[in-house]
Amino acid sequence: MRLSRARLLRRILFYLLITIILIYTLFPFYWAVVSSLKSGSALFEAHPLPIDPAWSNYTAVFQEQPFGRNILNSILVSTATVALSLLLAVTAAYAFGRISFRGRLPLLLTFLGVSMFPQVAVLSGMFELIRTLGLYNNLLGLVVSYMIITLPFTVWVLTIFMRELPKELEEAALVDGATHWQVITHIFLPLMGPALVSTGLLAFITAWNEFLFALTFTLTGEMRTVPVAIALISGASAYELPWGRIMAASVIVTVPLVLLVLVFQRKIVAGLTAGAVKG
Amino acid sequence: MGPLARRRARAAWWFLLPSLTVLLLIAGWPLLRTIGFSLTDAYLGDLENYSFVGLDNFILLSQDPFWWQSVQNTLFFTVASVALELVLGLTIALILNVALPGRGVMRAAVLIPWAIPTIVSARMWQWMYNDLYGVFNQMLMGVGVIAEPIAWTADPALSLWAVVAVDVWKTTPFVALLALAALQLVPRELYEAARVDGVHPVKIFFRITLPLIMPALLVAMVFRMLDALRIFDLIYILTSGSPSTMSMSVYARRHLVEFQDVGYGSAASTFLFALVALITATVLTLGRAHLTREVRQ
Incomplete structure (x- = not known):
């Protein structure tokens, strides 16, 4: 009792x-x-x-600024960044994860190092690069600059996923005369589905949330991404922020992320832990 | 090395070529340019015409008390937030590690602060911190704990802690999930054996659990530290760069973009980069044995 x-x-x-x-x-x-x-x-x-x-705050968000356009910008930029990062990272991860060659470890650590350095450290150089390429105030400029954040960690996480697949997988195919490219596209890609989803989600969330580059490399309201739009919502004066509208905008961008997290939480956690715990 | 292995090694370089090229172009080159700009008097409006000024920018930087204040703020923020996140994150992980109905829901609930943009969390907290209409002041005054509203983000004694609180709220989930993943790898038999021997739970935690999850915690700590050192978004929104909370990144961007002083701003960026590189190099050297073992299988 x-x-x-x-x-x-x-x-x-x-x-x-x-x-x-x-x-x-x-x-x-x-x-x-x-x-x-x-x-x-x-x-x-x-x-x-x-x-x-x-609901007036919700309608006001879309009337007072091009918020619909901002959401579209964020979707376009994040999707393009994910697609490009995964495309480049799969081949790099194959080399890092499945082939032993001289200089592999230092090179892999360099990739990891890039993902750790502060964005502001490349800000002026990146600004010049983007202007030279004619991509200032252009969504493509954001995609280019976001690769510096997403590419190193997609390579890192995919390498770790690749390493966990059994070694016999490609041996037989390679002995039979298959090329590495065939091994990647026919053997690994089908098996990498879950890993690609995990990594892609992490890259998507990172790109969707990025602020410093988006703030610095865009100029007009039409080109802003969601975080910049929310950061720059202002009222009649600096001391009277329209809090109702700011909260409405915050809720609007949070809802899809909450759904994403609810649906894919296992995948997200798998990606996060693969990148950190096993590293 | 046989011919097959040599051919594979060559193939590896071809597979790395695209990523390497992209990284050299968008990371290596801009980094070199930023370091280069830090030795010039370049101006944002016209990046083509500038002259070499040697270390002048660094000398000016070292004489600016606001710069040293932002270095101090950044270091304080890093130590305070990472320490709190580790303790809180581990606590939450230990609770989640106990099998309970609805763990999936709990996991999703702690993931949500991590998933939303920092800007959004900064805005939500800024509203709660609002001195006149914020929910914190209204609740505290309603209960009678305080008589006057507190200026959470304006009071220099509180503002940095206000920033730390938001970061802890947003990032503890990340630490908790990493700690949870590590906890779940601890073999159950170890606990069973210790319990049969009648070892006290607290002793079990410090003698068995903690040593086993230490590597994962250290990795989480390093990730978090490097992330905290470059903090920008949260402070930019929450306190709009008042000197009492300004971080190194905020300082650098302000001079680079708002004052258009690319040379001086780049010097601040370069200083931050050197600091982070130093810490990363130290950590990688210390952790190299562990990493090498992992990567070589």
């Missing part, structure tokens, strides 16, 4: 902890949603629920 009471107490304590964690992680979202549904003076009172839900 006493034992079960102690156990019950532990249970309660445990679930209390879980509740605290959940509140901690989710409250800011809850507050953003609630605030986005308040308009006028209701926004300035801390009611836990929108008494009179209003």
Whole structure:
């Protein structure tokens, strides 16, 4: 009897902890949603629920700035960045993961090093490069600059996934006279599906969230990506930010990411841990 | 090395060529140019005409108290946020590691702060921190803990902690998931054996669990540290670059873009790069044995 009471107490304590964690992680979202549904003076009172839900903030986001266009920009840039990174990374990861050659380790560490260095360290050089290529205030300029962030880690994560496939896979095919290219396209690509999804998702989220390059290499409202658009929403004066609208915009971009996380959480976690724990 | 192995080694270089070329063009070249610009008086409006000024920019940089303030801010932010994230992340991982119904939901819930753009989390917290209408001040005043609203992001004594709090909220999930993955690799039998021997749970944690997950925690720590050293987005939004929170990245970009002083801004960038490179090199050298073993299988 006493034992079960102690156990019950532990249970309660445990679930209390879980509740605290959940509140901690989710409250800011809850507050953003609630605030986005308040308009006028209701926004300035801390009611836990929108008494009179209003959608005006959501329509205003699209009317006051080209937010639809900004979302499209983000989708285009992120998708192109992912496609290009994966294309380049698969062949590099094959070399790193399946072939032993001199200089492999230093080279792999160089790739890893690039993914760690601060973006601001290349800012002026990248600015010059993008201007020279005629890509300033152009979405292609963003894709080019994002490769510096996504390519090294896609190579790294895919290399680790590649290494885990059994060694016999390509041996037989190579002995039978298949080319490396055939080995990649016919043997590895079909097996790499899950790994590509994991890595692609991570690269997509990274590109979708990038701010510094997008802020620096675009000029006009039409060319902005979502993070820049949200960062630059302003009101009548610097001291009167339209919080309802900012929260509405934040909710709009958060919802697809939440869905992505709910659907693909296993894949995302697999990619994250492959890149870090096993590294 | 037989002919087959040699042919394979040659093929490897061909497969690496595209990625290497891209990285040289978009990482190597801009990096060299930035270091080059740091020795000139280049101006953003006209990047073609500039003259060599030697180390003048670095001398000016070393004389600017705001620069040293931002170096100090960055280091403080890095140590405080990474330490908190490791402790909190490990705690959450230990809780999630206990089999419980709805672990998937929990995992998704902790993943969400990680997945959203930093800009969005900065905006959400900025609104909660708002001194007049923010939910924090209204709640604290409602309960009577404080009489006057607190200027979370404007008060120099609090603002850096306010930034740390948002970063901890956003990034703890990353650490928790890495720690959880490592925890799940610890063989169950070890726990069983220790429990049969009557070892105290706290002792089990420090003697068995922690040493086994230490490598994973160290990797997470290094990733987080290097990430924290380049912090930009959060501070740019939350405190719009007031000196009491300005980071090295914010300082460098302000001079580069807003003041258009490419030479001086590049000097600040180069300093940050050198610092990160130094730390990375140290870590890689220390961790090389471990890495080498892993990569060579």
